[in-house]
Amino acid sequence: MVSAGLLDATVQGLITGAVIAGGALGLSLIYDIAEVPNFAHGDMITIGAYLALVFNNPGEIPFLPDFGSVPFVLAAIIGVVLAGVLGAVYELAIFRKFRDNDADLITMVIVSLGLALVLRNAVLFLVGSKNIQYQTPRVITTNFDFLVTQTGLTVITTQRQAGELVTTGEWGYPWWLIVAGILAAVAVGYAVFALYREEEDFTTVSLIPPKILGAAGSIGTVLLLGVFARLDPQGTDYILGTQIGLNVKHITILAVVIVAMFILNVILKTTKLGRAMRATADNMALAEVRGVDADRVQLVVWVVAAMLAALAGILTGWFATNLTPNMGFALLLPIFAAVILGGISSPYGAVAGALIIGLSMDVGVYLIPGSSTYRVAIAFVILIGVLLVKPEGIWGDV
Amino acid sequence: MAVADFIISLLTFIAIYSLFGIGLNLKFGFTGLIDFGHVAYFMIGAYVTVVLTMPAGAAGYSGIGGFALPELFGVLGPIGSLFGWLLGVLGGMIAAALVSLAVGVPTLRLREDYLAITALGIATILTTVVNDEEWLFNGPFGINTVHAPLRDVFPLSLGSFTLNMAVFGILSLAAFGLTGYWLARAFRRQGRRGKLVLGVLVPLVAVWYFVLPTLSDGMVELTRNTLWLFDPTAGPKGGMDYDRFVLLLSVAALGGGYWLVERTINSPYGRVLRAIREDEDVPRALGKETFQYKLQALMLGSALAGAAGALWAINIGFIAPDQFAATITFYAFTAVIVGGTANNKGVILGTAFFWGIRNGTRFIDVPSQYSIQLAASRLMLIGVVLILILYYRPEGLLGEQDYDIPLPSRDSSGGTDDV
Numbered sequence: 127m128v129s130a131g132l133l134d135a136t137v138q139g140l141i142t143g144a145v146i147a148g149g150a151l152g153l154s155l156i157y158d159i160a161e162v163p164n165f166a167h168g169d170m171i172t173i174g175a176y177l178a179l180v181f182n183n184p185g186e187i188p189f190l191p192d193f194g195s196v197p198f199v200l201a202a203i204i205g206v207v208l209a210g211v212l213g214a215v216y217e218l219a220i221f222r223k224f225r226d227n228d229a230d231l232i233t234m235v236i237v238s239l240g241l242a243l244v245l246r247n248a249v250l251f252l253v254g255s256k257n258i259q260y261q262t263p264r265v266i267t268t269n270f271d272f273l274v275t276q277t278g279l280t281v282i283t284t285q286r287q288a289g290e291l292v293t294t295g296e297w298g299y300p301w302w303l304i305v306a307g308i309l310a311a312v313a314v315g316y317a318v319f320a321l322y323r324e325e326e327d328f329t330t331v332s333l334i335p336p337k338i339l340g341a342a343g344s345i346g347t348v349l350l351l352g353v354f355a356r357l358d359p360q361g362t363d364y365i366l367g368t369q370i371g372l373n374v375k376h377i378t379i380l381a382v383v384i385v386a387m388f389i390l391n392v393i394l395k396t397t398k399l400g401r402a403m404r405a406t407a408d409n410m411a412l413a414e415v416r417g418v419d420a421d422r423v424q425l426v427v428w429v430v431a432a433m434l435a436a437l438a439g440i441l442t443g444w445f446a447t448n449l450t451p452n453m454g455f456a457l458l459l460p461i462f463a464a465v466i467l468g469g470i471s472s473p474y475g476a477v478a479g480a481l482i483i484g485l486s487m488d489v490g491v492y493l494i495p496g497s498s499t500y501r502v503a504i505a506f507v508i509l510i511g512v513l514l515v516k517p518e519g520i521w522g523d524v
Numbered sequence: 525m526a527v528a529d530f531i532i533s534l535l536t537f538i539a540i541y542s543l544f545g546i547g548l549n550l551k552f553g554f555t556g557l558i559d560f561g562h563v564a565y566f567m568i569g570a571y572v573t574v575v576l577t578m579p580a581g582a583a584g585y586s587g588i589g590g591f592a593l594p595e596l597f598g599v600l601g602p603i604g605s606l607f608g609w610l611l612g613v614l615g616g617m618i619a620a621a622l623v624s625l626a627v628g629v630p631t632l633r634l635r636e637d638y639l640a641i642t643a644l645g646i647a648t649i650l651t652t653v654v655n656d657e658e659w660l661f662n663g664p665f666g667i668n669t670v671h672a673p674l675r676d677v678f679p680l681s682l683g684s685f686t687l688n689m690a691v692f693g694i695l696s697l698a699a700f701g702l703t704g705y706w707l708a709r710a711f712r713r714q715g716r717r718g719k720l721v722l723g724v725l726v727p728l729v730a731v732w733y734f735v736l737p738t739l740s741d742g743m744v745e746l747t748r749n750t751l752w753l754f755d756p757t758a759g760p761k762g763g764m765d766y767d768r769f770v771l772l773l774s775v776a777a778l779g780g781g782y783w784l785v786e787r788t789i790n791s792p793y794g795r796v797l798r799a800i801r802e803d804e805d806v807p808r809a810l811g812k813e814t815f816q817y818k819l820q821a822l823m824l825g826s827a828l829a830g831a832a833g834a835l836w837a838i839n840i841g842f843i844a845p846d847q848f849a850a851t852i853t854f855y856a857f858t859a860v861i862v863g864g865t866a867n868n869k870g871v872i873l874g875t876a877f878f879w880g881i882r883n884g885t886r887f888i889d890v891p892s893q894y895s896i897q898l899a900a901s902r903l904m905l906i907g908v909v910l911i912l913i914l915y916y917r918p919e920g921l922l923g924e925q926d927y928d929i930p931l932p933s934r935d936s937s938g939g940t941d942d943v
Contacts, residue, residue, distance in 0.1 A: 163637040223915060232558055235640055237914055239854060243907030251900035459648060462641045499656045503649040510630050517634060
């Protein structure tokens with residue numbers, strides 16, 4: 127039996143980062159293309175989470191008849207779609223009018239603040255402030271104990287079943303396999319990178335940059351080997367040991383966010399609409415001269431951003447197993463930190479920023495004892511530090 | 525409760541929050557800095573003043589201090605004690621200014637929207653620190669041993685009942701006379717719409733304050749409301765009670781802050797601040813170190829918020845971290861924008877409008893299980909009003925104020941900076 131350590135905190139940080147990335151992607155689109163520093167984004171997250179709740183667990187909402195529960199996945203999809211409709215409403219009813227008035231950045235900040243007050247208190251008005259849960263199947267966490275011994279690495283998986291800790295699996299990797307695996311991963315990664323690398327000039331737009339494809343190849347190799355090349359345990363007399371708790375939530379959240387990122391990436395890079403969005407981000411007046419319908423682009427931006435925010439909200443509510451009217455506002459600061467850290471003109475930077483913020487929050491809380499209430503503070507220290515060195519953010523331009 | 529007492533507590537609120545709002549107006553209205561962390565300086569001012577002035581080893585307090593400044597100077601009598609308290613307030617203001625300096629140096633070089641988010645973040649963190657670190661300022665339990673300056677002097681009595689009634693009554697009537705003169709002057713200067721609004725509102729308020737209580741409770745109420753400074757129930761001979769003193773103190777502080785900011789923005793120095801708001805490159809091209817100007821505006825605005833915090837602590841008599849949530853900043857922004865951004869009179873008007881509505885709706889009777897709904901709908905209304913004002917009347921109720929030295933405008937007719 128070993129205790130959870132740095133590796134577990136890293137996994138937690140990855141999940142936090144993934145959820146923040148969901149919000150940060152949408153915020154960076156709004157920030158860059160609609161030019162609104164959207165302080166209502168946190169409350170758009172809350173609204174999304176509660177929209178899914180309406181269908182998943184209507185009995186908890188006082189003003190609704192209890193019409194039975196829809197499965198969580200279906201409720202989540204309906205919630206995301208409805209949130210997209212609301213995103214169109216924000217744009218059409220509020221932000222388009224202010225843009226037509228040539229409102230400056232400061233005005234947009236205050237307007238989004240007003241919207242934030244309305245949204246958060248609408249939730250409070252309709253649902254009240256109590257903690258609510260989604261109706262979902264119970265999730266069993268599997269603990270992976272990693273033990274480094276003289277002869278290699280031993281993995282023991284345990285689960286808590288009916289109050290008892292049950293060992294469900296035990297296997298290991300000898301040193302030669304680990305070395306071979308690392309070599310294979312490096313080789314595969316470099317091969318993929320070399321295969322897709324091409325001469326770049328400023329017109330090159332690769333759907334996925336070769337560096338990221340290569341890294342994905344390496345990670346895939348490690349995972350495949352880890353799953354299929356399970357050999358005998360290498361003893362339990364460990365030199366170093368650590369534990370990671372994983373369940374289906376972790377994997378689902380990572381998968382959903384990666385898929386959402388990929389879809390957004392495809393839209394931005396391969397469709398005409400995506401090109402129009404990138405052009406509007408670059409220079410709205412020039413884009414309009416070339417026949418881009420800026421109003422349509424802005425509408426799409428708000429719909430997509432609201433849907434991504436709702437997705438982040440639903441995932442947060444599911445992961446943390448409760449929903450409160452303040453859940454989105456609590457995420458707002460880390461999301462802003464991620465977007466500014468990544469450089470507001472790049473959705474990819476926002477994702478990178480989100481991962482850095484998520485990791486630093488959870489790893490920081492692990493490394494500094496007694497700092498669990500200062501998660502957001504850690505994110506901000508990182509943000510201010512980076513801004514002092516590189517005011518344009520880490521990623522620069524798209 | 526007499527109407528006069530309700531009005532006194534409401535006016536004290538409005539005076540304190542107006543001082544807070546004037547500090548914000550200096551940052552946001554005149555210099556163009558969106559400080560979403562303004563409430564942090566309110567909190568720092570309140571805490572530092574309270575800790576500097578409270579006696580050491582207070583019961584139920586396990587934080588730093590207190591430093592008992594009023595007792596230290598108390599040997600010189602009540603004036604010395606008051607001086608000690610003023611030193612405490614000064615300490616609170618300096619602490620607020622220094623913290624805003626620490627916040628401003630890294631963030632003011634950034635884009636204006638980055639300042640908004642980093643300031644909000646830092647204010648949230650500071651509230652968390654005060655809430656979680658019990659060794660600092662007693663954590664979530666707050667401080668309930670707030671030193672009230674000159675508390676022993678009140679109720680203030682001048683000798684006999686008749687003398688009290690005459691002196692405080694004449695002072696009360698003088699205050700009404702001043703208000704009346706002031707309203708009449710404002711009425712003459714207004715356009716037709718302004719005249720209409722004033723002509724309807726002022727008689728309505730006068731009827732509510734003077735006539736309605738008389739109809740229901742007779743001449744005693746009328747006397748109490750007219751001679752509002754005089755409280756016949758305070759002590760055996762009547763006199764001025766402490767609440768009325770806190771009101772006068774708050775109004776005096778507001779007057780001081782108002783005068784300070786007016787002098788600042790009407791000076792050549794203030795013209796640079798306004799030029800920074802309009803286009804920072806222009807004053808910089810003329811050789812002004814705009815970064816230092818912005819930093820100084822931030823510090824002065826924060827110091828005023830700190831003074832407001834010190835008054836807040838006396839008025840409530842108890843401070844705790846949850847009184848200083850980020851929403852207080854947003855209320856102040858609403859008040860500034862509703863009244864008129866970059867208009868100090870507008871800030872007071874906006875604050876009165878905002879808190880009048882907010883506290884006035886307390887009288888709406890709802891069943892207690894709907895109290896959350898009432899609070900939520902109030903905040904929703906504030907959000908909607910904020911958006912509507914920004915769309916239909918972005919300059920606020922009063923618009924930008926006139927300056928002694930206007931920025932050069934296209935038609936060079938002087939007046940406001942609106943170009």
